[in-house]
Amino acid sequence: MKKDDANNEAKTHYRTIWISDVHLGTAGCKADHLVDFLKAHTCDTLYLVGDIVDGWKLSGGWFWPQEHTNVVRKILTKAKRDTQVVYITGNHDEFLRKFVDYRLEIGNMRLANEAVHITADGRRLLVIHGDFFDVITRYHKWIAMAGDALYEGTMRFNYWFNRGRSLLGMRYWSLSAFAKQHVKTAVNVVSTFEESLAHECRRRKLDGVVCGHIHHAEARRIDGVDYYNCGDWVESCTALAEDQNGQIHILRWVQLDHLNQASPKVTPLRKPVPAAA
Structure with missing residues (x-):
C-alpha cells in the first residue's frame, strides 16, 4: 500500500465542508489548527x-507567517486532488469581488459572491458570507472597521487574560463571546442578521442558508428556514460538514479551553455535533 493511500484511510470524508x-x-488566526483540520478531512466540495x-488588516501592515502560507498550500493541494473549491467573498476579502464578474476559475477553484448548494x-441552500445582511457593515463601514479594531484589541486582552487564568488552573473565558451573547445591542444585531438571511431564503424560495461573518457557529431553523x-x-x-445523507453537522476541531493559550498540543474533537432538527 502506498503511503498516500494509508494516510487517506485515516481521514474522515464528507460530501461537503464549509469554513469561514x-x-x-x-495574529488571531488559528492557522495551525486549520491545517491540522484540513489534513484530517477530505471532501468532494470545499466552500x-x-x-x-483579511484584506482590511493587511492593507495597514503586512503580517503573514509560514503557518498562513501552509493553509493556502493545503487548500491548493485539495483542489489539485479533485476537491471542488468554491471561494465565496466576504467583507474582509472584498478586494476579490472585482474579479467575480470575470468568472474566475483556476483548475478546481472558483470565485463567487454567493452560490446555491x-x-x-435535495435541499437548496444559499451559500453566502452574510455581510450584505449586516446593516452596520453595509451602510456604516467606518463603524465596522472601528469595531474590528476593538475586536482585535479584545482578542489581545483575551490572550493575556487567559494566560493568567490558565496559570491559576481556571478555564478559558472569552470576553468577545460573552459580549455577543449578553450585550443587548450585539444580541439584537445578530438576531436581525439571522432573520434577514432567513427572509432572503424565503424570498428566493430556497430551503436554507450557510453563512459566516458573525463568528458564531449555529445550526437551527428560523421560521421554516434551515x-x-x-x-x-x-x-x-x-x-460545517455534510455527510453522504445530506445531514449537516457542526465540527468543533479543538476544545475552547485550549484556544489562545501557549501550548500547541490540543486534542481534536473528531465527533461531529448534530445540527438542529
Missing part, C-alpha cells in the same frame, strides 16, 4: 465562505 472567517494575515484572507437530500453558520478560525475553530 479564517482571517489569514492577522470557503468569506473572510479567508444542493444537499444529498440556518447554518460556520463559526470561525479565530476563537471557536469550527466548520
Whole structure:
C-alpha cells in the first residue's frame, strides 16, 4: 500500500465542508489548527465562505507567517486532488469581488459572491458570507472597521487574560463571546442578521442558508428556514460538514479551553455535533 493511500484511510470524508472567517494575515488566526483540520478531512466540495484572507488588516501592515502560507498550500493541494473549491467573498476579502464578474476559475477553484448548494437530500441552500445582511457593515463601514479594531484589541486582552487564568488552573473565558451573547445591542444585531438571511431564503424560495461573518457557529431553523453558520478560525475553530445523507453537522476541531493559550498540543474533537432538527 502506498503511503498516500494509508494516510487517506485515516481521514474522515464528507460530501461537503464549509469554513469561514479564517482571517489569514492577522495574529488571531488559528492557522495551525486549520491545517491540522484540513489534513484530517477530505471532501468532494470545499466552500470557503468569506473572510479567508483579511484584506482590511493587511492593507495597514503586512503580517503573514509560514503557518498562513501552509493553509493556502493545503487548500491548493485539495483542489489539485479533485476537491471542488468554491471561494465565496466576504467583507474582509472584498478586494476579490472585482474579479467575480470575470468568472474566475483556476483548475478546481472558483470565485463567487454567493452560490446555491444542493444537499444529498435535495435541499437548496444559499451559500453566502452574510455581510450584505449586516446593516452596520453595509451602510456604516467606518463603524465596522472601528469595531474590528476593538475586536482585535479584545482578542489581545483575551490572550493575556487567559494566560493568567490558565496559570491559576481556571478555564478559558472569552470576553468577545460573552459580549455577543449578553450585550443587548450585539444580541439584537445578530438576531436581525439571522432573520434577514432567513427572509432572503424565503424570498428566493430556497430551503436554507450557510453563512459566516458573525463568528458564531449555529445550526437551527428560523421560521421554516434551515440556518447554518460556520463559526470561525479565530476563537471557536469550527466548520460545517455534510455527510453522504445530506445531514449537516457542526465540527468543533479543538476544545475552547485550549484556544489562545501557549501550548500547541490540543486534542481534536473528531465527533461531529448534530445540527438542529
